[in-house]
Amino acid sequence: MTEHPPAPVLPAAVLWDMDGTIVDTEPIWQRSQVELTGRYGVEWTHAEGLALVGSGLERSGEILRDKGVDMEVEEIVEWMTDYVMERLRGGELPWRPGARELVEELHARGIPTALVTMSRRKMALVIAEALGERGFRVVVAGDDVDRPKPHPDAYLSAAAQLGVEPTACVAIEDSATGVASAVASGAVTVAVEHIVPLSEIGGGDVHLTSLAGVDVDRLVELTTPALTARGGSTGGAVPDPAHAADTEEVAR
Structure with a gap:
């Protein structure tokens, strides 16, 4: 008997990371670290910079x-944030391939989105405001939550503010x-x-080498199996973060 693919399931919301996912700010963050450590005669390697990718700013400041x-953690965080914001405001935003187009199409299709970042809110708003009404309904930043990523707090907060179950959401x-x-929050x-x-x-649940060419229909196609397994739009039990779902390798 031929198995039919599951019926398409629209996510209740799509929750977006910012740095490196929406905009290519990671190289700017790393330049800020090199410049700041250089001022104090501190050796700082590229590998050390890579190790901070995705971390909360306070953790980066502590390291x-x-x-x-020789600065307080909060001073380090503010210095790096101002460094990155100055360069973003000084030129065209470095959008990641396919990201802006997908955010705007999600809006056009009526699927709510949220920006979930460990950057400070004042910087997140620079990106959110660039998209205007075609962008995010909710912004959750690093200074909005007590525990940074890899804890699920920011994603759980975004889903709660949107009024949806995290297990019915897709996180990128x-x-x-x-x-x-994102996995710890239960999101696909x-x-x-x-x-x-x-x-x-x-x-x-899904690994991609790029969002270029990924429209809403393709995103739904890729995430429907995992959303279906979680109970579709009704949500389901939050999975143990130690046991992530099997990865679907997709080469684009």
């Missing part, structure tokens, strides 16, 4: 202070830390490769 940056991430956060998780190779990102 930089421990390395020898680019880092191991972010994927762990799409990992999109950027700075961190997919081979280093554990967990998630």
Whole structure:
């Protein structure tokens, strides 16, 4: 007997990471770390910068202070945030391939979106405001939650503010830390490769090398099996983050 594919399931909402997923800010963050450590004569390697991708800014500040940056953690966070914001405002925003188009199409199709980032709210609003009415209904930033990614708090907050079950949502991430956060929230998780190779990102339901060419119909096609397994739009039990769903490898 021939098995029919599951009927398409629209996500109740799509929850977006920002840095490295919506906009290509990770290289700017890393330049900020190099410049700041250089001011204090601290050696800072590219590998150390990569290790901070997806982490909360306070954690990054603690590591930089421990390395020898003679500033308080909050001062480090503010310095790096201002550094990145100044460069974003000084030129065209570095949108990641396919990301802006997908956000805008989700809006056109009536599927709500949220921005879920560990950057400070003042920086997240720069990105949110660039999309205007075609963008995000909700913004959850690093200074809005007590626990940063990989804890699920930010994703759970975004889903609650949208009035939807997290298990009925799709989350889009680019880092191991972010994927762990989204998986722990129960959301169907799409990992999109950027700075961190997919081979280093554990967990998630779908792995993509790019969002270029991924429209709403393609996103629904990719995530319907996992949404169906969670109970579709009605949601379901939040999975144990230690046991992520099997990854669907998709080469684009």
